[in-house]
Amino acid sequence: MSAERDAATPARIRVARGERIYAQGETTRVLYRADTGLIRLYQVTPRGRTVTLRHVLPGDYFGEDSLVAPGQTPLPHRYSAEALTSASLYVYDPAALSERELLDLSRSMGQQLRRAMLHEVHLQSGDLKHRVVRYLLELSDTPLGSEDADNRLYVRATHELLAEGSGSTRESVSKVVTDLRDAGLVETGYRHITLLDLSALRELAGLDLLSDTETAHPGPGPTRNLT
Template identity: 25%
Template sequence: MTHALDPAALRGLRLFAGLDEPALADVAAGAQTRRVARGSRVFAQGDPADACHALIDGRIKIVQTGPDGQQIVVRFIGPGEMFGTVPMFTGGGYPGDAVAMADCVALLWPAPAMTALMLRHPRIGLNALGIVGGRLQEIQNRLREVSTERVERRIAHALLRLVRQAGRRIEGGVEIAFPLSRQDVAEMTGTTLHTVSRILSGWEGQGIIESGRLQVTIRKPSALLAIAEDLPQAEEDGGS
């Protein structure tokens, strides 16, 4: 069902950056709103990629399952981000499950509607290329990390990416504003839950991070960056 959407809701979406008010109204007119309960899937791995999605509220993770049943977390999606867009243009299926980590509000545009919007507003296509390029660079960086870096550096890089994506400054550090389990971190970095637990517990003992149930706070960002970049660690005040 198509719902009336305020075009202002689209202003934070990179795919529609630079569009004027009439163009945003045109985009909003073709959007469908969907509410997704925590733990439910927006789409499943292998489903036909027949729509472009955007997250307005909530948190989503993209999880890919291999033939052996092993899972990896491909990406976390926060409010204002597009997802499931690239497969729509390749003619294949979705490469992973999009799982709601909290109650979510998402938008979607069926493939024919998005194609028509791109023809009417070429800026959308240019923005899409920028998004795809950024995602490709991130994937290349993660592949290099898995292939060449020791596990401590991979985990540090993963946490720093999440800080850049969803970091929230709080007293005494930076909180990652995602429900994040140690299993999620293991799946992001190509290692085991045991290894992640050992490393994160060690960092907690050093005061670099603080973790609770599905929550991670970086107490010493410079120390974490030093681990990620293999630099000597300097003394750091926890609030810096």
């Protein structure tokens, strides 16, 4: 393999759950693509409130602030990136992207924009209970969602995470989750919420969340030899 080919080969790294990949305001010169796991992009407002902007699923690129013209300095990141689960990432030199990777990048950013717009619609529609249920359903279709031994769908999420993704506070979200539990719609445990009645939860959400999201979301495989 030529030296030029070696220089262009993306590195593969692993990050632990809760690990911050980069911080809002930092400048980096690399582009990332998620291979496994779930990444959250979020901003901290001037008042100290954390707001989830979008989720990065396997196959998605992120860190797009590093995409600048040759000779220019990358822009400071407008948001932080945090691993919500353990994850593996590919790390690219933006200047060395192949034509296929550039096409994958543009397709990925378009898909993420659609998901971010749908999430914003959900934030603007209905009361807090509707927003929390929609966000739970959204998270259930990510690596945070899984099934227990009884084939019941559950989401690994804290009340704080739900608050940051539904535009509310942890205290208000805790009350909503308690109401849902008392109604027999969910079951709560340590850092996870089991969805007991999906039909009722979808009806309560008021929107068919799965109509516009990438449910399977197959990411492109590595386009270069990583060995």
